[in-house]
Amino acid sequence: MLCGIVTFFQPQLTVVFLGFVTVLLLYRKTWRRVYCSCVNLPRDVHFTYHSLAFMIQFKYWEYKTMTPPKVFQQFVRKHPDKPAFIHEDKVWTFQQVEDWSNQVANYMKGLGVKRGDCVALFMEGRPEYPAVWLGVAKIGGVTSLINTNQTGIVLQRCIEISEAKWIVYGTELSKSLGEITGDLKVKKILYIGNGTPVEGSVSLVAETANQSKLAPIKDMNAASMGENLLYIYTSGTTGLPKAAIMTHARFTVASLAGKGLLNIKNEDIVYTALPLYHTAGGVLGVGQVILGGSTQVIRSKFSASNFFKDCVKYKCTVAQYIGEICRFLLATPQSPADRQHCLRLMYGNGLRVQVWKDFAKRFQIPQIAEFYGATEGNSNTVNAWNQLGSVGYIPFFLKVFFxxxxxxxxxxxxxxxxxxxxxxxxxxxxxxxxxxxxxxxxxxxxxxxxxxxxxxxxxxxxxxxxxxxxxxxxxxxxxxxxxxxxxxxxxxxxDTFRWRGENVATSEVEGIIYRIIGLKDSTVYGVEIPHVEGRAGMAAILDKNGEVDLVKLKDGLKKHLPAYARPLFLRILKDIPMTGTFKIQKVKLQNEGYNPSSIPDPLYFFDQKADQYRLLDQNLYNDIVNNVIKL
The missing domain is CATH 2.30.38.10 (Luciferase; Domain 3)
Structure with missing residues (x-):
């Protein structure tokens, strides 16, 4: 009987089956989307949950006007003796940071710093760094975080565009600051550190010693989430470094978003060997202390040989990186510390796929979270799911609202x-x-x-x-x-490229070259070097009569630009390609690269050991692209 039923319905079943196959073939894209949505479901649920939790927390703080200094005070009351910042063998507890930042606030108010006024901070990473800007914020002031690599006219410009009337600096940078103090129009310069200070500057530690440790509550209550908190410098697309505005709300959003999706907890110890004048170390790192109650270990300067040793020493559970750091770490000799650490998460940006897999395997890092974003931007994303090479994602079912x-x-x-x-x-x-x-x-x-x-x-x-x-x-x-x-x-x-973890504004470098050698037509762009993160700087200079003095150019670049912004390659042109509107065809030059076998113009490479520009021949070129010469 069953066989009879099957025989009776066989034609109909065949039609249904063929129809089903036809629909799949015609609408395979739809079915593929359904499949992808199912695969993404755990990720999307995770994202939605933490996004809602983040928004609720932020809206509550916004409603209560809980600015970062106020949130920090909650953690001070909760665990005053817990380490907030650790630097070398020095430990600053939450209470110590609160007390000294209050003394800074009261002292700065006595100097005449009012709401909206700016104080420039020029110092390497240490616990005093966030404590200074936290104190300035408590009286409604703004702190401009100056890149410690800047010198000369660029450093002067960074201070001037922020309209800072007070400067706090570390004595390790006395030489750079001392070269421009005569040209600055500031009211007072204060130093921190044991080195030789700039003439006329006074010790901030000594000046604040007798100040009250009580918080300026009235000033803090007058604050709003929309007020400016920090100025963080970014190259942008043209011109000299620009002061991007970081409001109290923006700082909160950046810190909270990472905290939620990456599940950074208050018991975590975060290792930061990045500069605190950048958003990565100074906001996404420091923010875990200010708004999350975590502990941050600060190292003033990155050391590849000590990175994991430090993580072991301080029992760090989370660490920050930029792509260059991971490459340098991978190049170090094998060490027991490679796997003795207890890191469960590393987060940062600029990690190449080629390095990512080997890095995670060698150092046994359970989770690497790569993020994308600009300091001033609103198009920031984070990859919290270990997806190799990804910098974030756009949720499919929220695409309309994203x-x-x-x-x-x-x-x-x-x-x-x-x-x-x-x-x-x-x-x-x-x-x-x-x-x-x-x-x-x-x-x-x-x-x-x-x-x-x-x-x-x-x-x-x-x-x-x-x-x-x-x-x-x-x-x-x-x-x-x-x-x-x-x-x-x-x-x-x-007109911006990234090298050594820093953004380089090409027009800034072009302006310096013009000042040094006086040639009107020159252009700067970034070129790729195999297996090296970012793009190295290359300058194409029009020199019809052989007037370029390479020694003078090298000395001028060293004087006016930080190392990462100096062109690694030079191309000397007899004629320079222009568009119909008399603009240099930078893209054409960039695509041509720096291979002497295909470029008839003289090419030069900056030899760091010899401290000079060398003629780039085929043998030298091969050594560079094959990584025989380490960059």
């Missing part, structure tokens, strides 16, 4: 492409595009505070992006999204 998008750009000009409706064109899956963040100033995650320079702020805003009348932050970076929503960094557009 403020981040990839849009198509012209490959030559890197300008956004627009459709017939005048709006930007979204990228398809697997298509590289410019990452932009929709600006909604009434939402904490989508706010764009920009720079101190309002003109620079306007240049970073795109109009009519998704709908008529809207605006978005132009990151200047090219990313790609895969079918699972993961994002991968591809390239950096504009």
């Amino acid at each position: 403020p981040i998008r990839l849009i198509r750009v012209n490959e030559e000009t890197m300008e956004p492409l627009r459709g017939k409706d005048g709006l930007c064109i979204p990228c398809q899956i697997g298509e590289p595009g410019l990452i932009v963040g929709k600006i909604s100033n009434d939402k904490a995650l989508s706010r764009f505070n920009g720079y101190v320079d309002e003109d620079a702020t306007r240049k970073k805003i795109l109009k009519d992006v998704f709908t008529k009348g809207d605006s978005a932050f132009n990151s200047g970076d090219i990313l790609m999204e895969d079918e699972f929503g993961y994002l991968y960094f591809k390239d950096r557009t504009g």
